Amino acid sequence: MTTELAHPDDADWRVVGTRTDSSRIALATVRAETTLYEHVPSADSLEAVQPPEIDVPLRSLFAIELSFSPSLSAVGISPDAGIDLAAPKAKSQFVATLEDEGLDVGEQKRVGRLSREDGTEGRWYVLETAYPVAAGAADEGERPTVAAETHVAVWPTAESFAVAGGVLPLEAPPALESGLEVDVERDQQRLLDVVRALEIGERSEDESADVGDAGPGEDDTAAGDGA
Template structure:
């Protein structure tokens, strides 16, 4: 089961893959299923960049399962957000770096509020995206940006975000670099995705 994409992006993005990771904090086991999406219209152009299993322009949602549940061990997700958020950021960094991106630094750490009033943490990360040696360019990588946000739900956490290119090689005009547009798409996902509504 994966979180359903909100209507604002569901029609133009499709699933690019799913990754599952497990970790443990004290007595609680955490299973995180990350589903990555890519823009359908430019999927082939993004694939031509190569060298990474995550597209340079992507969206992602994360479904987290806790065993035993947080409520059963007397923990409120809201009360431990300050500890959970940095750990979630670190796990996201590990995931994208395993898939080929390089995360260089955390540019910004922001507090944000979802439409329902839930407060969360938002991280903006400077990254570089490796280019395929097959491309006709003398560059080895592109400057990129990753955004990841986490917020408490009733008994767990919601998590979503995306990556975007900040530049493009001369040989790939189809990449259509537009950071502000991409950031707004990611923000729309973070504001509206509902971890309690899932799709197969």
């Protein structure tokens, strides 16, 4: 199932793939349905530096819907109450997926609160990332990677949890210095705006929490958790 975007900037993103994975946690089966998007305005430029064995673009967005069997409610667990335990695990699982793709995900830079448009509060992680580039895209003798960030947001839904975020460049590969615009603050805000509006496992108004406005740049006491 493809997750539909719900933000005015959604036309800038297009689906490049979907996948479904299953895993076991204790006595439950967890099903993860992932939709991967690429940023249309920069897709052609980035395709020139993306190694063929890596499916995740350097400027990308992902949305993951998690479901549990048996359901959390059937075993007496509330997603709202379980977010502090679920968020680090979901983040670490996604980091492992990126590393399997060939990305080098490093230290956690910060963690903050996510306040979504529906009032739900979640967690937002930002991690240092080195993105491999294709042969010929880096200067001779240099390590063939560019500096990037991985953003991972996790929040409770009506019956489960949702995960979303993306990868964004902090610099342009040498081969694209004149052809790829890098604006980190703009990319971070664009990613935040889309994630805050994502419709995954929607909650009713009565279920949505009344929380303050915060973003991924605001650290909290959980910042010591690593990938």
